[in-house]
Amino acid sequence: MNEQTEPNCDNELVLPWAGLMFRYQDLRHYYFFCLQNPAAEEKKIVLYRRADNDWHILAEEPFQVDTTKYYSLKAKLQGNRIYCYLDGSELFRATDYLYTQGKAGVRFNTDSRVKSINITMTKGEQHIFQSAKNKHEEEVDAIREEYPKPVLWKKLDFSHLWPFGCRFVNLRSAEFKDLLLLGREQLVAADLEGEVLWQKEGRISIHNIISRPDGKVEIPALSGKEIIIFDGANGQTLKAAPAPSTGKPRRRPSFDIKTVNLSDTSWSIILKLGAGKDLWAYDEDLKLIWTTSVKPDYGHSNSVIFYDVDGDGSKEILAGSTLLSPAGETIWQVEGYEEILNYKSRGCAWHVDSCVMGDFADDEEVDPVAFLSASSCGVWVVDALTGKVRNIHYVGHAQGTSVGNFRPDTAGLEVLVGTRWGNYGILNLFSGRGERLLTFEPDNISQGGPPANWTGDGRDLILLATSPQALGLWDGWGRKVVTFPVEDLPEKTTDYYRNWAGCLNLYGDSRDEVIFCAQGKIHIFTPE
Structure with missing residues (x-):
């Protein structure tokens, strides 16, 4: 050595x-x-x-x-x-x-x-191990019987448009759930029967849609160096304005676009870089309202989020580890943020990769709570009103974050955080108050997954699709309780860098469907 x-x-x-x-x-x-x-x-x-x-x-x-x-x-x-x-x-x-x-x-x-x-192992040790393994498998098999089996509901084939990302949205009205395919050089809208509604050329990124009181749907988007608002029904451009200059010599600036109600009467657009410190806010007419910078940097798309922290009807902005008012003014920087910056000297990430904020604890003395997945600095649990740190969990490089009712026998919601660089695949489950409840490792690829309302009774499961051994729905005790038939899945469903999986209520009952997309083929499963 x-x-x-x-x-x-x-x-x-x-x-x-x-x-x-x-x-x-x-x-x-x-x-x-x-x-x-x-x-x-x-x-x-x-x-x-x-x-x-x-x-x-x-x-x-x-x-x-x-x-x-x-x-x-x-x-x-x-x-x-x-x-x-x-x-x-x-x-x-x-x-x-x-x-x-x-x-x-x-x-x-x-x-x-x-x-x-x-x-x-000795023969005695082998016997003890096998007995414990059999008992565990029998217990998990019994728990699986409590959950509906997945049934393949729809198969859509857009392989001629591959590669693309998937977004299920209400394009035409609140009554219709449609599909947006975000390709490298085109945006395609289709219905759930696979029929193309409209398409636009160019590299286009979106975050969510705006449903107007009159029933019309608008799509704020970034296309090239422009901010554009599309008509959801036909894809026609309604408004356009130049995107801000970053001062960097890039052919195509890397922005993320988000929409939010910064007041109770109108919506706004927030632009962030793919990762960085600068933010820009525009009104619904695409006029610049304000711009600001934060420190430490924010990271990926989910590192800039919105929540009405003070209950006044307008949403505040959590950008990495900085809380901003609707007017773009700093309310707080997280206590001790210098520790995050210090990780730069170790050659590690020094930004917040993702964050969530809300009334997770179901306790007026504790809520609202913010969880910061602060990359190499772990998970920070923060008082969302003051920015004071309640707990820091050094779990490795904290990255992916999701929220759900994963432990329905306890108060509030739980927060799932997955790790990456240096510690791939560890999933950490926290109570809404910030205590670590569980650590498990389904594989050494995953950074977590979205919540799935599979039963319709308030319980959430965790969808994982990063490897054959992880593929399925997991409960809040680290058990895979729903498996999907391999023969009904698209080819390369578990090819982590070439697939997409999500959960959404498409069928119209009280339960979520699970969607797998790989190689341009989309398969949708519904609970039996």
């Missing part, structure tokens, strides 16, 4: 190491028996217990690593006792009660060679 490593977004210990992981819960919770070989510090062999950013040393010994030879590391587990061996001889032992079971593997963050890996 080498003596060098690089700063990373996984943890704050920048040490070159290689060794065994065992009783692995997820990428941030496990035991780690390793050779530690820093160039300028004491070289040693260490047994760690890892829990997020806490690397607790259970045992250690000085050890000079010869980088030209192989070493045999062995960990023997008996209940809460851990026995560690080096080249066949016991080195040390430790007692710990935190992790009682889990996976096994290897981990290294420097140039290393692994000759072989062996995992063995």
